[in-house]
Amino acid sequence: MLDLVSSYTGPFFTALYEVALVQELLVLATFALSFTLWRRLGRQAKQRKLDADRPDKNRLKARPKAPVRSFSPQEQEHAKSVEKQMQAFLAQYEFTRALNQYRSLERSGLEALLSEEVFASFVQSAVRVNKVDVAERMLRTMKRVGIVPSLQFWQHTMRLLSSRKNFALCLTAYSIFEHQIPIDKITFSCLINAALELNLPERTPALLQKFSQADLVAKDHVLHFRCFVALGNVDDGEALFRQLGLQVTTLMLNLLLLICVKKDPERAYRLLQEAHLKDRECSFPDIIAYSVLIKGLVDQHELNKAVELLNDMKANGLAPDDIILTHLLEGCRHDCNLELGKKIYQDALASGVSPSDVTLVTLLKLLGRCGAHEEAFEVIKNWEAVHGRKPSVIHYTCLMSGCFRTKKYDKAWASFELMQQKGIEPDDTTIATMLPGMVASQDWERVMILARKAFQRSAANLPVEALNQALAQMQGSAYEELKASMKRAGIRISSRNSGIR
Template sequence: MFLPVFAGFWQQMQKAEAVIIDGIRIGVLPDVVTYNTLIDGYCRFSGMDAAYSVLYRMREAGISPDVITYNSLIAGATRNFSLEQSLDLFEEMLQSGITPDIWSYNTLMHCFFILGKPDEAYRVFKDIILKDLSPHPVTFNTMINGLCKHGYTSNAIMLFRNLQRHGFIPQLVTYNILINGLCKVDRLRAAIRMLNEAMDSGLEPNAVTYTTLMKSCFRSRQYERGFEIFSKMKNKGYAFDGFAYCTVSGAFLKLGRFEEAKFCMEQMIKNDVGIDITFYNTFINLYCKEGKLEAAYKLFDEIEPRGLECDVYTHSIITNGLCRVGNIEGAMQHLNCVYTTGFASNLVALNCLIDRLCKAGQIDRAIRLFESMETRDSFTYTSLVHNLCKARRFRCASKLLISCSRDGMKVLKATRRAVIDGLCSSGFTSEARKLKFKLRLARHFR
């Protein structure tokens, strides 16, 4: 998908170059605006080398770069997460006798934030104030957003209040940034107070505002409040995106309210909301939890004709659904079909299958599957060790636990204790002592 899009942009840049050449032929010479537009295009779609090369062409044509030229280049370097290049370009601009404007500083501040340097970003902000530049609302929003994203939400609010005292009139975008920041640190009440403040100021919250709050309510298990926000959005006539519908449907699923989750799905289809793989995963999961595998497979079969691709979660959900109804053979067949079509190994689905095989009393088969896996994680080991203990196969569990420690994986402390206690109760006290020693040794070298 990416390559055709990139090729399309490159063709557009070639057409732009052709237009400049045609203009020169008929006597219409390019000016600084022409070259600045070209630099911006190359920065966005081709790369910094191609964009920077335009500078040489400008100078050869006797055209001096201006602040917009360098702002475009600094923005391009920022998009490439290159702080060193951004700083070099800023320094080059100063040495060329070009005075940076507010957008130069805004871009540099944004670059420091996205590269995890909030202290340096704050110093740029102080420079803006000290140099008596006229800050733009984007300046304040960049600073507030950067502080929130780096966990300094309280500092962001203090800055916001200070700006208000000095006459800053925030727009909805500022309130949305603060509401999002408060929600991320689980300060839901403060976020709702911020929403009320925005409304008292005559601002009308939008879908972004409500969706942010709704998601935070569900994460905090305040489901009813989240549903109230969803209802308020509907009453105000806001258009929902797939994310909002899937968020609400997921909340209904967690509460076991399947009919309401289905209603959301129907509304999503009725309103022709952009349906993506998240939509299918959510509702395939719904049907699997209800044991309606036929309906789940019907949705599964729709994915490819819609031009979408299944991901690891899709196959994990189907595998888990088959296991839940006791159809382990069907789950194995599904995964085999997945692998024959070239899909990479699905660790989540295999972990689920191992657990279900153990619960069905097929531990030896689970061990064989475990041994065939190319990749394992802590859950793989924990699940198998736990189930071996339940089957009182403590010596086998002990060997697996040692292997797990050597591979650098962590197993739950309770599971480790169950193996040691099991060995002792079965009369293998010497092996229990050896296991303790090997586990301590493995932790030491890790």
């Protein structure tokens, strides 16, 4: 019986097994195919995301522009009519009414029908009424609607922006239209000046490159040297100096020397000598060139070379002025060389130099540093009689400060009294200079004279620390008077002075 059943069920189970096996294989194949497809699609999605995060510039540039809208004849006629009205309003200085009409056109999408002329009028009117945001908006709209401004537009606009000192808008306009601005020396000179005025010398090399492609004459190259000064570019400055040859002007030479003295005074001196050899009949180097180089040498503490240059200048028929005299006195002060300073000063006076107020300050600093306080006192005492000008409070304060350097308190006080005799009142700086010095000398009577003068001035400028130092060392009635005055003036009294004596 069992054999009989097996004979009938054997084929059935075999067939069933084969069907199940085929189904299992199909499931596995489907899974493998799905997994492979999922991996591939996932990688493609990830790559698309990466491409979106790092867009290819060439692909973006190649992106087709949006189709240009076509306008009906009625829309074109309406835009022309409104443009005439806007031009009339702008001509009558009714900027707001013109702007309102422009906005109505913009809401209708008809601003693309406007001409360069009306945009130019809007930009220039906006600048004149200090609506810089409107001017920038008009420039961006011109770019968006495909208007390429003419050379006349750029010359007029850049001149106007420069004259109104809207330097930032100059550079913004360049950023908007960069490659569409025609090569023109007026336009690019305005752009370069804007970059220099905004202290952005790093913007100038690219602008200079385009400026150089314009039709330039020799004097136009001054702008190159101004940029080289801002960039500290000695090499390009010297190369252009040699390229121009005899066309170099005194201003160009002075700018080149200004670059050199900051980095290499020896190079500047060599270029100055070379300028002499270019042409004996030319008018450079002038006194400004020597002044620039002498100052550079003084700043580098090369006093001997500066004096050699002074002699060289005289040998070439140029007399020093008060500026060169001041530079040389400053160099003598740095080196504490009083004898040389006095000789240079006397020689300059003998050659007819009229010393300026700045020269007097420098001379007083030289005398003060070298301890020649009596000489400094006599100089300032006789200055008006010798030179016809009365010294100012700045000069007297400088004299007093020099006396305090070597603790010549009596001479400082004598200078203070001389100033008052000459009818000059002390200022805040004078009080702030004298009060600590008199406190250090512990001459309390003089301290109180200064303190009373100080309290007659604005409380905001009172020397609080010096007053507290004086109060800490004083006693008796002077202490009480000073403390009461400080309280009335609202001055903070330090904790060490707040007790009762």
